[in-house]
Amino acid sequence: MAFLETFQTPSYPIHSEPASPAGRRSAGFQAVTLFPAGTEIYAQGEKSDCLYKVEFGAIRIYRLLADGRRQISAFHLAGEIFGFEAGNTHHFFAEAICATGVRVLRTASRQNEFANELLPVALQGLVRAQEHLLVLGRQNAVERIAAFLMDMSERQGGLTRIELSMSRTDIADYLGLTIETVSRVFSKLRQKGVIRLPSLRSVEITKWQTLQDLAA
Amino acid sequence: MAFLETFQTPSYPIHSEPASPAGRRSAGFQAVTLFPAGTEIYAQGEKSDCLYKVEFGAIRIYRLLADGRRQISAFHLAGEIFGFEAGNTHHFFAEAICATGVRVLRTASRQNEFANELLPVALQGLVRAQEHLLVLGRQNAVERIAAFLMDMSERQGGLTRIELSMSRTDIADYLGLTIETVSRVFSKLRQKGVIRLPSLRSVEITKWQTLQDLAA
DNA sequence: CGCAGGTTTGAGCACCCTCAACGAATGTGG
DNA sequence: CCACATTCGTTGAGGGTGCTCAAACCTGCG
Structure with missing residues (x-):
């Protein structure tokens, strides 16, 4: 050090x-x-x-x-x-x-x-x-991402706007996925209106209930 | 203590x-x-x-x-x-x-x-x-089974003969696989001479080094 | 012996990975 | 300020591992 x-x-x-x-x-x-x-x-x-x-x-x-x-x-x-x-x-x-x-x-x-x-x-x-x-x-890619976003939101005080400090690679290595899959699921959730992606490292949860259902 | x-x-x-x-x-x-x-x-x-x-x-x-x-x-x-x-x-x-x-x-x-x-x-x-x-x-089915067998062996004193108290279903739910996949991998390891299956619930490790390599 | 639960094996398919190319964002040096 | 390099993220096509569904096979036990 x-x-x-x-x-x-x-x-x-x-x-x-x-x-x-x-x-x-x-x-x-x-x-x-x-x-x-x-x-x-x-x-x-x-x-x-x-x-x-x-x-x-x-x-x-x-x-x-x-x-x-x-x-x-x-x-x-x-x-x-x-x-x-x-x-x-x-x-x-x-x-x-x-x-x-x-x-x-x-x-x-x-x-x-x-x-x-x-x-x-x-x-x-x-x-x-x-x-x-x-x-x-036991969870598939969408469920993993949903669970991850819920967890990060809770740990940041339950806000709908999440600031991710980690890269897609980090998320992938945390969730046991590849960066491509992580990216695809993010895009899919965005297309379905569940989340917005104001910038690369921030996520806004627009349909809380839907995300919660996906995480289960 | x-x-x-x-x-x-x-x-x-x-x-x-x-x-x-x-x-x-x-x-x-x-x-x-x-x-x-x-x-x-x-x-x-x-x-x-x-x-x-x-x-x-x-x-x-x-x-x-x-x-x-x-x-x-x-x-x-x-x-x-x-x-x-x-x-x-x-x-x-x-x-x-x-x-x-x-x-x-x-x-x-x-x-x-x-x-x-x-x-x-x-x-x-x-x-x-x-x-x-x-x-x-991060590990595939064969690696998971190999790691599991190594772990069970170590916890039973490092013996080559392991007595499994749990069913295939339990093993599958522990390793994040299905019972069919668990069964298939067991069979494959047996065919390759890495393990023997004297009975349903007991395993004998015949090629320790090979198993260890697979677990990595 | 026959039943029940657990295990094995097979065929087909789905999800996710691999490989690849492209696009976006950031930093560096000219 | 721009050109360039570099890193990171996105999107697409194709293939493989493991899952689903299904049937047969043990094995213990009444």
Whole structure:
């Protein structure tokens, strides 16, 4: 991480104050680090001794097969905590999707002290992953996209206008599809008037109910 | 690990004890309940106030879509703990696959006390789920079956002879395939001499290296 | 022995992937 | 400011993997 700038906490202008008790009480040293788009936060096999909180921006967690196939297991948006690992080495890669501020929480070595606060967050991640298994295992392309858009909308406060920080390739690798299929489904939903595409990275949901039906 | 050790009283004359009444006095109260094959342990939407440990047998965790499609997110074999939930209602169904003994742990209401010991178990489940996402999102039928067989073998001590407690339907719903495809891949692997099928529910891995290559 | 549930095998088709070309958006250097 | 390169996204044609539908085959069990 040598190439990255590091700031001390309170002076950072953009983000709002941390509300999470976990963030506060872990105390000790907390730095917000800026990761430019596409840069690595940690890699598979690296030693795991920190947790991270997204202050602004977005990150992707993924794994690779030997031949290069990639599966993104989760996106994490502003406010979310990531970096949990069983054992002390990372099983996944983490990268910034866009310019992203990450607060480093030095708690892993003292994980026991904060287990009370971390357990609910870990369980939240577990439920999310298991629900995503249903999407990948049993839903077709349209259902996957619909579920994805609903999820992103909810995580952005239920707004009808969604700002996607990730590329079509990222979406494809998250949903177990190809970029062509993702693009085709977007076009199809647009043609049917379910969504509008004001720009490449933003989506407006115009027929909420229809989208919800498609996601089921 | 004081808490976990108390689970490991391996003394079962199996009394099907009503899991409901009196014994709420301490977290030490533990009943082993026998669930016959196919019976429900808990259902989606039910209140979640227990954790469970498989003493013998096997269970499946799954979720349903409105039209009946099912995705099994995990199998739990003897010795494993399940029943973690975010919030206090179950998001999934749990059923016994075969006759199964389950130890009921009355800890959820006092989860904070045991967070230190539960967190690693929860994280283990999280890693498993995320690795399974790679299988469902990016691997073909042969790779999925190969990965499944490798996993089951490892969880049974690395033996070449695997006893499958679950049906083809369960395997299909775990791997995001149909029973026909599962059956076809099994046959194909048998024809190629990679596995033998001594009986319906047991598999013998004859070419370990080949199977491992296929799983990649 | 006969039934029932689970498993295997086959034929045809649908959905999604592959390969390819084109169009749009962004950045760079002249 | 434009020409160009590069990356990203869209659209089309064709093919393959796995699904659907259907029938036959076990295998355990009454």
